[in-house]
Amino acid sequence: MSAANTAESADFRGPLDITRAATVVLDAESTVIGWSPAAAELLGYGPADALGRPLTAFLSVRPAGGTLPAEASGAAVPGPGPPSLVGNEVHVARTRDGRELLVATATCPLPGAAGTSGPGTPDRIVVAAEVEALLHWESRIALLQGLATQSPVGLAIYDTDLRLSWSNTAYEREMGQPLAAFRGKRAEELYGAGSFVTPGYPHTLAGVMRQVLDTGEPVLDLHFRGQPPSDPGRDHLWSCAYYRLEDAHGHALGVCEDAFDITDRYRVQERLALLVEAGRRIGTVLDVATTAEEIAEVAVPDFAATVRVDVTRAAVTGETAAVGSPADMSLLRVAERSAPGSGTPDPGLPANGPTGSGPTRSGPTGSGPAGSSPMATAPGLAAPGGPSSPGDPRQPYPPVAYPPGSPQNRSLSSGGLVLDEGTLVVPLRTGGGILGLVTFDRGEGSDASGRTLAPDRATTFDNGEVALADELAARAAVCIDNARRYTRERTASLALQRQLLPHHLPPRSAVETAYRYLPADDVTGVGGDWFDVIPLSGTRVGLVVGDVVGHGLQAAATMGRLRTSVRAFAQLDMAPDELLTRLDDLVGQPAEDRPDAYGGAVETYDVTTGATCLYAVYDPVSRRCVMARAGHLPPAIVGPGGEVSFPDLPAGPPLGLGGLPFESMEFDLPVGSLLALFTDGLIEARDRDVGRGLDTLGRVLGDRSASLEELCDRVVSELVPGGTSADDTALLLVRTRALDTDRVADWELTAEPVSVGRARELATGQLEAWGLEELAFTTQLVVSELVTNAVRYAGGPLGLRLIRDRTLVCEVADTGHTSPHLRHSAADDEGGRGLFIVAQLVQRWGTRYTPTGKTIWAEQALPPAEAG
Numbered sequence: 001m002s003a004a005n006t007a008e009s010a011d012f013r014g015p016l017d018i019t020r021a022a023t024v025v026l027d028a029e030s031t032v033i034g035w036s037p038a039a040a041e042l043l044g045y046g047p048a049d050a051l052g053r054p055l056t057a058f059l060s061v062r063p064a065g066g067t068l069p070a071e072a073s074g075a076a077v078p079g080p081g082p083p084s085l086v087g088n089e090v091h092v093a094r095t096r097d098g099r100e101l102l103v104a105t106a107t108c109p110l111p112g113a114a115g116t117s118g119p120g121t122p123d124r125i126v127v128a129a130e131v132e133a134l135l136h137w138e139s140r141i142a143l144l145q146g147l148a149t150q151s152p153v154g155l156a157i158y159d160t161d162l163r164l165s166w167s168n169t170a171y172e173r174e175m176g177q178p179l180a181a182f183r184g185k186r187a188e189e190l191y192g193a194g195s196f197v198t199p200g201y202p203h204t205l206a207g208v209m210r211q212v213l214d215t216g217e218p219v220l221d222l223h224f225r226g227q228p229p230s231d232p233g234r235d236h237l238w239s240c241a242y243y244r245l246e247d248a249h250g251h252a253l254g255v256c257e258d259a260f261d262i263t264d265r266y267r268v269q270e271r272l273a274l275l276v277e278a279g280r281r282i283g284t285v286l287d288v289a290t291t292a293e294e295i296a297e298v299a300v301p302d303f304a305a306t307v308r309v310d311v312t313r314a315a316v317t318g319e320t321a322a323v324g325s326p327a328d329m330s331l332l333r334v335a336e337r338s339a340p341g342s343g344t345p346d347p348g349l350p351a352n353g354p355t356g357s358g359p360t361r362s363g364p365t366g367s368g369p370a371g372s373s374p375m376a377t378a379p380g381l382a383a384p385g386g387p388s389s390p391g392d393p394r395q396p397y398p399p400v401a402y403p404p405g406s407p408q409n410r411s412l413s414s415g416g417l418v419l420d421e422g423t424l425v426v427p428l429r430t431g432g433g434i435l436g437l438v439t440f441d442r443g444e445g446s447d448a449s450g451r452t453l454a455p456d457r458a459t460t461f462d463n464g465e466v467a468l469a470d471e472l473a474a475r476a477a478v479c480i481d482n483a484r485r486y487t488r489e490r491t492a493s494l495a496l497q498r499q500l501l502p503h504h505l506p507p508r509s510a511v512e513t514a515y516r517y518l519p520a521d522d523v524t525g526v527g528g529d530w531f532d533v534i535p536l537s538g539t540r541v542g543l544v545v546g547d548v549v550g551h552g553l554q555a556a557a558t559m560g561r562l563r564t565s566v567r568a569f570a571q572l573d574m575a576p577d578e579l580l581t582r583l584d585d586l587v588g589q590p591a592e593d594r595p596d597a598y599g600g601a602v603e604t605y606d607v608t609t610g611a612t613c614l615y616a617v618y619d620p621v622s623r624r625c626v627m628a629r630a631g632h633l634p635p636a637i638v639g640p641g642g643e644v645s646f647p648d649l650p651a652g653p654p655l656g657l658g659g660l661p662f663e664s665m666e667f668d669l670p671v672g673s674l675l676a677l678f679t680d681g682l683i684e685a686r687d688r689d690v691g692r693g694l695d696t697l698g699r700v701l702g703d704r705s706a707s708l709e710e711l712c713d714r715v716v717s718e719l720v721p722g723g724t725s726a727d728d729t730a731l732l733l734v735r736t737r738a739l740d741t742d743r744v745a746d747w748e749l750t751a752e753p754v755s756v757g758r759a760r761e762l763a764t765g766q767l768e769a770w771g772l773e774e775l776a777f778t779t780q781l782v783v784s785e786l787v788t789n790a791v792r793y794a795g796g797p798l799g800l801r802l803i804r805d806r807t808l809v810c811e812v813a814d815t816g817h818t819s820p821h822l823r824h825s826a827a828d829d830e831g832g833r834g835l836f837i838v839a840q841l842v843q844r845w846g847t848r849y850t851p852t853g854k855t856i857w858a859e860q861a862l863p864p865a866e867a868g
Helices: 003-009 037-043 131-149 169-175 205-215 263-281 288-299 313-317 407-414 463-500 553-571 576-587 690-701 708-719 754-770 773-793 834-841
Strands: 022-026 032-035 089-094 100-109 124-130 154-159 164-167 219-226 236-246 252-261 306-312 331-338 360-362 418-420 423-430 433-441 511-518 529-535 541-547 612-619 624-630 636-638 665-668 674-678 729-736 744-749 798-804 807-814 844-850 853-861
Touching: 022 037, 037 089, 037 100, 037 124, 100 131, 124 131, 154 169, 164 169, 169 252, 205 219, 205 236, 205 252, 236 263, 263 288, 263 463, 288 306, 288 313, 288 331, 288 433, 288 463, 306 313, 313 331, 313 463, 331 433, 407 418, 407 423, 407 433, 423 463, 433 463, 463 553, 511 529, 511 708, 529 553, 529 729, 541 553, 541 674, 541 729, 553 576, 553 612, 576 612, 576 624, 612 674, 636 690, 674 690, 690 708, 708 729, 744 754, 754 773, 754 798, 773 798, 773 807, 773 834, 773 853
Parallel strands: none
Antiparallel strands: 022 032, 022 124, 089 100, 100 124, 154 164, 154 252, 219 236, 236 252, 306 331, 306 433, 331 360, 418 423, 423 433, 511 729, 529 541, 541 612, 612 624, 624 665, 636 674, 674 729, 744 798, 798 807, 807 853, 844 853
16 A cells, blocks of 8 residues: 555545535525635636636536446446435536536535625535545445444554553443443553463563554564453453554554454364364374373363273273173273362272372373383283282272262263263263263362463363363274274284294203294284294104294284194104195195185185295204205204304295105204204395395304303394384294213114013113113013014014103114004903003103104103102
């Protein structure tokens, strides 16, 4: 806006004001005897051209009747003039250049001139102005009138001493009294307890207005928080603007204040912001306790002074949501948060009395990292070192019981929210069941927390806040239900994993072992890699590691089937190549022979086909190891001197593909050798190929001074530094041992009946040498039966071997290929009872086939003193 326009807009003289309007002085005969410069400017006639001429030479004789030209109204329509021109006559004026103007006129008779004056004597004054200018001026007057009487924006003028000099009707309503009652008061007297909350400006009214007076710079949209005299005890928020008022010469007259109450809008924005914050912060992890703590953190202190979250025990443990009476629901106090200094009684924990000893009281997740799950503890929710609670300090979450008639009890009974003065209880509902309760408590006052609360914050909840609390609880319920479902599924998955993998590896005479298992699916904690250490006959041990395609629960179930099959085949004392062949046949059976669906859910892919496996058997007596692999990586072998090698095992195809036979490789393993069996997830990564991974593995394993547990930790830290990888990871470290020669005795016998007695003598003598005379009788029976069967049904030479390990092993080898079987003998049968008697006397027995025949073995428990 230009300076001229600014000055024009600031001139509030009307267009018909005699100092501005075109003024004409007439005598009694309507002859022009006076002509103002404004008239000359409007019509183009100078005084010499106008004086002495009749007024009709310039204006129409009759009023125009309100007919406006097109340029003034947009269309020429007959009818009366606009309401703002009532009292003024509208004429058509002819200018000197021939144009016609629509003008409004007003006539003012001169005192004492009516009817007595003659020609040339002033009789009356006529003022004229363009109709458009008059309408524009009257709209400005209407605007000022509306601001003063009808505007909802409070307007006030303060003089240079910052005393109120004028205000409009809206400001009077806000003050609750007429202007005369508070005119002349300072701003601090009207809003003494209020302050500006917009940063970067003075906090007081006087400070802001003094700044505007001194600088002349207006300020806009400053937020002022205070209590109006018309509504004491309730905070309001205004959006204020201040600008300096000046006279025509630029001298400051005071400051004008525009203030609009935005409390309702602010509260709506506050609620929306709280919902946005809730969506961002609630449900960040799949953990019930963390989610409960998050809703308390979001709501305190902006929405409530205290928030308590009680969750059913079933939801915490991952069970189905509770449905039934309040007595059937066992609630646990999972999270609680209070604003500093606030404290309200807790009806659920009457022994505690009022809470508020600290800003937060919750379960272990209140101080632990996000995602740390209390469900990792025992199902009974016992957690050593957890926060104390009434009745049982070992429980991380104290049980709560609300008395009948309390808002919480009524909410549980009705299944709906309950508002009781400053307490709002909202149930956590999902799927027709109740997961718990959220109690929002405003406390005894809006400022109980010691801080300035949000504007217009009452001690109770209005309808909008009740709806907001219901929405917060609904979002939290969905997140808690997701966490409950995850807890249930993860608990089932971990139980399955614990059943499928070895719980622990018991000590073996043949080997020392250590292992690490890292699933790629950190959500369920299960995967498809597996390992196992299987005790075999003759103190031998089977070592197996395998990898199923994919990871997760389905891969874990497939892994469990393969591991069970391997253990079953291993108990038959199969050679590694034969075991893998049987396993390959099992995996590769036709699809129609396998159950593809369960409950109508068809598997979309087969994770069994393509699985890999490595199986090795180590004999501590002979110090020989034989192994075979089905598409798996070869093991790493570290000799007693620290040299690392990766044996070139024949590479059989992955399981289920078929087409090629499996081959075994046998070699010596000196005592103290280290055997590392692993899956490809350990050595292969997106940024590292298999070769680099094997080099790193060999370098770490070459340290002979470290224990197996230390080596496991170093390998994982080097190859899986983050603790997780894109694929499941399994590592089994085995350090070989050997049985001392004085713990093994073997003899060769002829296939003759006399060998039976000889075998008994040899066995008895060896037992006496070992101090195992208690086992002599049973051992004589076992040796007699096994040697007798070998002499009668097989050929020689025969072998007898006794091994004293954690059990006493008795083995008889022959050249036959038929295995004896237990059977029930009839009363008149002469034989068939010997093997049955042997089976009753020993812990277990079996048959092991060799390239030259077979070996029948039996194990006996050592006496307690010897076994210890």
